[in-house]
Amino acid sequence: MTNEDEAGGRKDGQPENKDGKDHGVLYIGMDLGTSRTSVSASNGVRETVYSTVGYPKDHIASKLLQKDVLFGKEAIEKRMSLRVYKPLEKGVIKAGAESDADAEATMKAARDLIGEAIRLAKPRSDELVYCVIGAPAEASMTNREAIIEAAREHVDSVMLCSEPFAVAYGLDWLEDVLVCDIGAGTTDLCRMHGTMPEDADQVMFDVAGDAVDAELAKQIEATCPGAQFTIQMVKEIKERYGFVGDAPERVTVELPVEGKPTSFDLTEQLCAACSVLIEPIVDGIKQLVATFDPEFQQKLKNRVLLAGGGSMVKGLDSAVEKAMHERLGGGKVIRIEEPIYGGSNGALKIAHDMPEEYWEQLK
Amino acid sequence: MAGFKDTLKEAVRQMAFRTSVDKLKKQGVQNVNVLGIDRISALVEAAVYRSLKSRLVGGERDAVAESTKAEFLRLLRTNEDLRREKSEVEKARERAEEEIDVMRRELSQTIRTLAQRLEVGELEGANRYEGEDADIAARVAEAVALTVGGDNQGELKERMTALVMHIVSGERREADAARKALQDREVENLQRRVKKLTQTLEATEARLSQASVEPAIEKGISSIYREVQGLDATDTQAQKKKELMAGIFEANLKLMKRSRRA
Numbered sequence: 001m002t003n004e005d006e007a008g009g010r011k012d013g014q015p016e017n018k019d020g021k022d023h024g025v026l027y028i029g030m031d032l033g034t035s036r037t038s039v040s041a042s043n044g045v046r047e048t049v050y051s052t053v054g055y056p057k058d059h060i061a062s063k064l065l066q067k068d069v070l071f072g073k074e075a076i077e078k079r080m081s082l083r084v085y086k087p088l089e090k091g092v093i094k095a096g097a098e099s100d101a102d103a104e105a106t107m108k109a110a111r112d113l114i115g116e117a118i119r120l121a122k123p124r125s126d127e128l129v130y131c132v133i134g135a136p137a138e139a140s141m142t143n144r145e146a147i148i149e150a151a152r153e154h155v156d157s158v159m160l161c162s163e164p165f166a167v168a169y170g171l172d173w174l175e176d177v178l179v180c181d182i183g184a185g186t187t188d189l190c191r192m193h194g195t196m197p198e199d200a201d202q203v204m205f206d207v208a209g210d211a212v213d214a215e216l217a218k219q220i221e222a223t224c225p226g227a228q229f230t231i232q233m234v235k236e237i238k239e240r241y242g243f244v245g246d247a248p249e250r251v252t253v254e255l256p257v258e259g260k261p262t263s264f265d266l267t268e269q270l271c272a273a274c275s276v277l278i279e280p281i282v283d284g285i286k287q288l289v290a291t292f293d294p295e296f297q298q299k300l301k302n303r304v305l306l307a308g309g310g311s312m313v314k315g316l317d318s319a320v321e322k323a324m325h326e327r328l329g330g331g332k333v334i335r336i337e338e339p340i341y342g343g344s345n346g347a348l349k350i351a352h353d354m355p356e357e358y359w360e361q362l363k
Numbered sequence: 364m365a366g367f368k369d370t371l372k373e374a375v376r377q378m379a380f381r382t383s384v385d386k387l388k389k390q391g392v393q394n395v396n397v398l399g400i401d402r403i404s405a406l407v408e409a410a411v412y413r414s415l416k417s418r419l420v421g422g423e424r425d426a427v428a429e430s431t432k433a434e435f436l437r438l439l440r441t442n443e444d445l446r447r448e449k450s451e452v453e454k455a456r457e458r459a460e461e462e463i464d465v466m467r468r469e470l471s472q473t474i475r476t477l478a479q480r481l482e483v484g485e486l487e488g489a490n491r492y493e494g495e496d497a498d499i500a501a502r503v504a505e506a507v508a509l510t511v512g513g514d515n516q517g518e519l520k521e522r523m524t525a526l527v528m529h530i531v532s533g534e535r536r537e538a539d540a541a542r543k544a545l546q547d548r549e550v551e552n553l554q555r556r557v558k559k560l561t562q563t564l565e566a567t568e569a570r571l572s573q574a575s576v577e578p579a580i581e582k583g584i585s586s587i588y589r590e591v592q593g594l595d596a597t598d599t600q601a602q603k604k605k606e607l608m609a610g611i612f613e614a615n616l617k618l619m620k621r622s623r624r625a
Contacts, residue, residue: 353592362615
């Protein structure tokens with residue numbers, strides 16, 4: 001039980017922490033995604049920012065913007081005056097940059113993005129900050145180290161965990177559940193069976209939100225003569241209207257043609273583009289179900305959780321369920337209530353449940 | 364308890380905004396529903412109480428209620444401190460802006476004075492001796508005419524004028540040097556003043572621009588936890604979760620060791 005008298009003290013009666021941060025403990029859960037980075041914190045803050053970082057191109061831009069670095073929507077809106085970085089690719093910090101300078105710039109953008117995400121959680125300087133970051137299940141060791149290193153600059157102690165695992169943990173579904181986390185760069189599938197998932201429990205592929213955007217752009221190009229658009233515009237259309245199956249309403253959007261706004265009906269194109277997600281997801285589910293203990297396969301099929309921004313495509317849960325019925329003889333798909341914050345909420349819960357000695361050892 | 368109620372009322376009052384009936388009418392509002400502060404405070408209190416009652420029992424409930432009230436008062440105090448500090452920063456900023464305006468005016472006045480002094484000095488130098496020379500020549504001619512007669516009068520006048528002018532020019536040089544030194548000191552003082560004012564102006568402007576760039580005082584939002592938490596022992600899945608936590612920790616420890624080795 002918490003009260004004012006206990007403020008700053010420890011459960012074990014030890015004196016104030018040696019960091020001199022005696023006000024309290026702030027837990028932060030972070031979902032570091034290719035498209036969005038979300039944070040949930042134990043002070044009630046929940047924020048999300050597009051994983052885009054921009055630096056003024058020159059002195060004039062710097063004077064005009066009055067900032068050294070811009071993030072998220074602001075960076076996207078002012079991209080003409082900025083050197084823009086999307087430091088995460090397929091859910092991890094981009095590797096294989098063209099030159100050392102590019103690699104260094106990408107790493108700096110990643111560091112700044114993680115710092116901004118932590119600032120968004122509004123930590124107090126006199127509180128200990130413990131953070132759990134959800135990273136893609138198959139992120140390389142080097143990449144994990146880079147994420148940890150970037151976060152360590154801003155928090156007292158930090159841990160990484162697999163993103164789909166965080167989603168399941170947040171919902172207290174620890175056994176016989178299959179999480180399908182559809183991000184922008186990757187779709188991660190992970191089966192939970194009461195212990196830490198191993199490599200064999202996880203499947204990752206790169207058909208995700210970005211693949212839908214690319215397909216939609218292709219479809220618009222092929223069917224809307226003269227329409228001018230950027231991938232950002234396509235992304236916004238998808239996020240607003242994306243669906244599979246029966247159209248809830250006709251999707252009419254305005255795109256410029258030689259400078260003149262022109263209406264286009266994109267209903268069929270949108271449905272076709274969003275449908276690219278279904279087959280690979282069902283393939284992944286099939287792979288994880290087929291290699292699971294036969295006795296529990298049915299249970300696993302009936303507990304498929306859809307999470308991540310991609311799960312907001314209308315009708316996706318029913319479409320996956322229908323495909324599972326055809327290929328796996330049945331199954332039940334549930335979309336989590338808060339796709340954007342599912343990962344960060346789970347990471348926050350892990351942070352809360354982590355024993356104190358573990359945090360101390362990782363400082 | 365009465366103190367808490369008053370504070371709650373004060374908080375509600377602070378969060379409310381003022382508007383006039385005219386403004387509301389302009390916005391097309393004809394009727395408004397009115398809810399008194401006492402009623403709002405009572406509702407908040409009742410809601411908290413009911414929520415606690417439904418979730419907790421006996422002493423636990425009282426402890427949580429007390430703790431919540433204490434935390435609420437603390438948050439309110441923090442909020443007030445923040446507001447006060449913010450208004451102090453804003454005042455300081457306004458003061459700095461006024462100072463800059465005064466300095467700018469003073470600087471431009473000093474520069475104008477300096478330019479005038481330099482211009483006047485040059486003009487005075489050029490005109491100063493023009494009338495004086497003519498006056499000396501006239502007086503010498505007058506003296507010669509009164510005392511000397513004959514053909515040598517013209518030559519004598521010229522020689523006497525040359526002699527007097529020689530003496531006078533020496534005196535003039537000394538006077539000019541003294542005057543110039545005085546003027547140089549004055550100009551130097553003015554130049555020093557301009558330099559100092561410019562430096563102060565630049566420093567104040569830099570301070571102001573930094574204050575504008577810096578975000579408003581942001582102390583952050585307090586976590587709901589005063590201490591490190593950990594697994595709830597009464598959780599039905601506590602054992603399983605403990606193992607999972609250990610698994611995550613092991614993986615991260617391995618990562619940290621690898622990173623430190625590198």
